[in-house]
Amino acid sequence: MTLHIEDLVVRYGSDGTAPAAVDGVDLTVADGEVVALLGPSGCGKSTLLRAVAGLEPPAGGRIRWDDTDLARVPAHRRGFGLMFQDGVLFPHRDVGGNIGYGLERNGVRRIAIRERVDELLDLVGLPGFAGRAVGTLSGGQAQRVALARALAPRPRLLLLDEPLAALDRELRERLIGDLREVLRSTGTTALYVTHDQGEAFALADRVGLMDAGRIRQLGAPAQVWSHP
Ligand code: ADP
Numbered sequence: 001m002t003l004h005i006e007d008l009v010v011r012y013g014s015d016g017t018a019p020a021a022v023d024g025v026d027l028t029v030a031d032g033e034v035v036a037l038l039g040p041s042g043c044g045k046s047t048l049l050r051a052v053a054g055l056e057p058p059a060g061g062r063i064r065w066d067d068t069d070l071a072r073v074p075a076h077r078r079g080f081g082l083m084f085q086d087g088v089l090f091p092h093r094d095v096g097g098n099i100g101y102g103l104e105r106n107g108v109r110r111i112a113i114r115e116r117v118d119e120l121l122d123l124v125g126l127p128g129f130a131g132r133a134v135g136t137l138s139g140g141q142a143q144r145v146a147l148a149r150a151l152a153p154r155p156r157l158l159l160l161d162e163p164l165a166a167l168d169r170e171l172r173e174r175l176i177g178d179l180r181e182v183l184r185s186t187g188t189t190a191l192y193v194t195h196d197q198g199e200a201f202a203l204a205d206r207v208g209l210m211d212a213g214r215i216r217q218l219g220a221p222a223q224v225w226s227h228p
C-alpha cells in the first residue's frame with residue numbers, strides 16, 4: 001500500500017487570505033518505507049501530517065492511499081496510527097488500557113487484546129508493565145507506551161509528529177535506536193516529522209527538506225546531506 005500526496009495545499013482560516021501552510025507538496029511513501037520531513041519550526045510539517053491524518057481539510061490537491069482518494073475517508077476510518085509529541089496518555093487508564101484502547105474500540109476480544117498488549121510491551125522493552133499506572137512512568141517509558149498504543153491496531157501507516165521532542169538528549173538518542181528497530185522489525189510504513197537532523201537521518205529511508213510549505217529536496221539521507 002502506497003501513500004500518494006499530490007500538489008497538496010492546506011490553508012488555515014476560512015477567508016482564504018492566509019498564506020498556505022502547505023503550498024503544493026508532492027510526495028509518495030512506498031510500502032514499508034520511512035520518510036522523514038525535516039525543516040524549521042513553522043515550515044508546515046505538522047500541517048502536512050495532520051492533512052494526511054484527516055485532521056485538516058486540503059484546500060487543493062489530493063491524498064491517495066493506493067487507489068483510494070482519502071478526501072471521502074474520515075480520520076477514524078483511515079486506519080492510520082498517530083503519535084504526537086504531546087499526544088499524552090490517558091491518565092485514568094493503566095498502561096495496558098492505554099495500549100488496548102484502539103483495539104477495544106474496534107471490538108477486539110479481551111483475551112486477544114491482552115495478548116497483543118503483552119507482545120507490544122515486549123517490543124518496546126517494557127515487559128510486565130500492563131498494570132502500571134500511567135503516573136508512575138518516566139518520560140521515556142511514557143513515550144514507549146505511546147508508541148505501543150500507536151502500533152496496537154497494526155496501522156497501515158504510522159504518522160509520527162516530533163514523537164521524541166519532549167525528551168532530553170540522552171533518552172532521545174536511546175529511543176531513536178529503539179524506534180528504528182521497531183519500525184524495521186514490523187515493516188511499518190511511516191511519515192516522521194522532526195526538526196532534528198540527527199533523528200531524521202538515523203530513522204528514515206528518505207528525507208524531505210521542507211521550507212515555507214514546500215519540500216525543497218527529497219532523497220536518501222546521504223544524498224540530501226551532501227547537497228544541503
Ligand atoms: P511546523 O510543524 O513545521 O512547525 P506547522 O505546520 O505547525 O509547522 O505550521 C505551518 C504554518 O501554519 C505556520 O505559519 C503556523 O503558524 C501556521 N499554523 C499552524 N497551525 C495553525 C492553526 N491552527 N491556525 C492558524 N495557523 C496555523
Ligand code: ADP
Pocket residue numbers: 041042046162
Ligand atoms: P508544532 O509546530 O509542533 O505543531 P506549535 O507550537 O506550532 O507546535 O503549535 C501548537 C498548536 O498550536 C498546534 O495545534 C497548532 O496547530 C496550533 N498553532 C500553531 N500556529 C498557530 C497559529 N498561528 N494560530 C493558531 N494556532 C496555531
